[in-house]
């Protein structure tokens with residue numbers, strides 16, 4: 163795995179919903195019991211509309227859309243936005259379930275701090291670039307490639323504040339389980355913790 167990962171270069175980064183880890187998770191994932199859907203408030207009989215303010219490779223949005231949520235994705239990097247648009251088009255061309263899932267995803271280009279006040283989202287997800295960690299797994303390589311393209315998201319605290327002013331029901335920050343909280347934001351309402359990732363949830367409605 164490491165060799166394959168090391169051979170992949172930043173130039174080859176692509177958004178792939180058709181094969182690989184995302185497609186595998188679609189087939190074998192844990193449905194609404196997974197930490198992310200739980201944090202976003204997807205329950206039996208309740209499917210909030212979601213804004214993913216930091217779309218990136220679109221994986222979190224795709225998972226939420228695969229569970230029935232309407233998701234608006236916001237990406238500010240020209241390059242990431244273009245990769246995501248291509249990946250969504252490719253997946254939609256497959257037809258069937260993939261086309262249906264992509265049909266629930268709307269991609270916007272811009273800074274979420276500017277766009278959120280114009281949108282009406284029940285639940286807002288924020289997953290800024292995390293502090294770097296050493297790891298060799300392929301999926302982590304992709305995150306390093308994203309970092310090469312977008313740099314660090316130094317304005318994450320500002321984005322959370324804008325989201326807190328605009329979410330009708332909740333804001334969720336995805337963050338490394340053991341990392342310090344982002345400074346300058348009020349304490350969250352509760353946390354959902356996994357081994358490597360935690361979800362800080364602020365109830366706003």
Ligand SMILES: C[S@@+](CC[C@H](N)C(=O)[O-])C[C@H]1O[C@@H](n2cnc3c(N)ncnc32)[C@H](O)[C@@H]1O
Nearest residue numbers: 216218219220221222237238273274289290312
């Ligand atoms: C860690 S990645 C997100 C990964 C994503 N959750 C996924 O499942 O693939 C962070 C992305 O958010 C974008 N981003 C960060 N701050 C943003 C903002 N204020 N507005 C729009 N996009 C933003 C970055 O350009 C980067 O592509």
